[in-house]
Amino acid sequence: MKITILGSGNVATHLGKALFKAGHCISEVYSRNLANAQALALLLNAKAIDNLASLADDADIYLIAVSDHAIETVTSQLPSTLRGIAVHCSGATSIDVLGRFEQYGVIYPPQTLKKENDTQMAAIAFGIEGYPSATEDLLHQLVHEFAPNSFRCNSQQRLALHTAAVFANNFTNSLFQISYELLQAQGLPFDLLHPIMQETVQKATQHEPRTVQTGPAQRGDHVTIEKHLNFISEKPNWVKIYQQLTEEITSKKGN
Template sequence: MNAVIIGSGNIATHLAKTLYTAGHTISQVYSRTLANAQALANVVNSDCINDLSKILLDADLYILSVSDSAIPEITNNLNKNIKGIIVHTSGATDMNILDEFENYGVVYPPQSINKDIDTDLNLIPFAIEANTFKNEEMLLQLIKTIASKSFYCNSNQRLALHLSAVIANNFSNALFQISKDILDNANLDFELLKPIILETAIKVQNHLPETTQTGPARRADYNIIDKHLQFLSQFPEESKIYQILTDFIIKRYHK
């Protein structure tokens, strides 16, 4: 299988490297910035380009891995005579943005990936969707060569997956920052929380979140909750977040 990589960022880099390591050919790497395309192309023994009109038309797969906002512009400027399967890697962009092409789909990893950090794609469940059953089968079998947990997922399911990933990953990280700010204000080190953060992450690997919920809201301990809210009076925005999450937990477990 030979592929063209359109993009040189985090997901593009990991997919290109992993496909190449698995024995697939990376024919071209495109980036608006030629130096970025060159850097990735050097790693996967590929040609680099920064002109969409120079993209080959006979590859088997075209991976469009750019920011969501850049997908429409790139798509509009790609040659519509591409016969291979063209896919984007977005969790929130509808597959049909590619419907001017004959064969198209989505390969979405619900994972925060950094191109400078080693990541085993075989541990990530890629969501696969395509415009035909044949293309879906081809994509699934291909991606399973590098990510064995890959699965079929329609656009609505993918959006739900992306939203859930944002809540579980991005929102939890924002809560870590709030915790750090509170500790910093009290001249305490964020390192003190790392054991409990790790313990929570480990628990959810083997148990449902609803069975591992603890804390004053889970117990409906209003005395402690009031003390927390009094303390948070110096942090108005954080206090609102605490109150919303506390109310959610109480309503869920104390109907």
């Protein structure tokens, strides 16, 4: 299959490499920054361009792997008569943004991808959506070549997956940072928490998380909760987070 990649960042790089390794022809790589396009094109044996007006019109797929806020800008510059399938990679952007094309779809990886990391794409379950149904079938088959756990989902389901990933990944990492700073302030190393962090993730992947919830909020230990709140009282944001999460845990008790 002949594929044009619009974008040269993290997602474009990983998807480009996976598709190239699967035997597909990456014909062009577009970026507003020609040097960035050239760097990725060199890896994929493709032509680098920095002007959408010069885009070839014979690709089977136009993979729009740019930031969410840039998707509409890029798609608006593509001809509506595009014969190939227009595909974006966003979790939070509806498929409808591509509705002016005859064939369109979404390939969304619920995973943090970095150029410098050697991510195992086969372990990622991509969310696949396409219109018409034959296009979805084709995209599903394409992604299954390098990511066999991928599945079909609509825009609402994909948004739920993206939101859930923010809670599970981004917010959790922010809580890790709070823990790091709490320990650092008392001259304690963060690796003291590594065992409990690893155990928490392991249990959450093996059970419904609420069934393995522990801690003072789960026990209704108000004395300990007040001690914690007093201890972090100089950090109002931390107090709010602690209180809100305590309320969330308490609300799940008995459910």
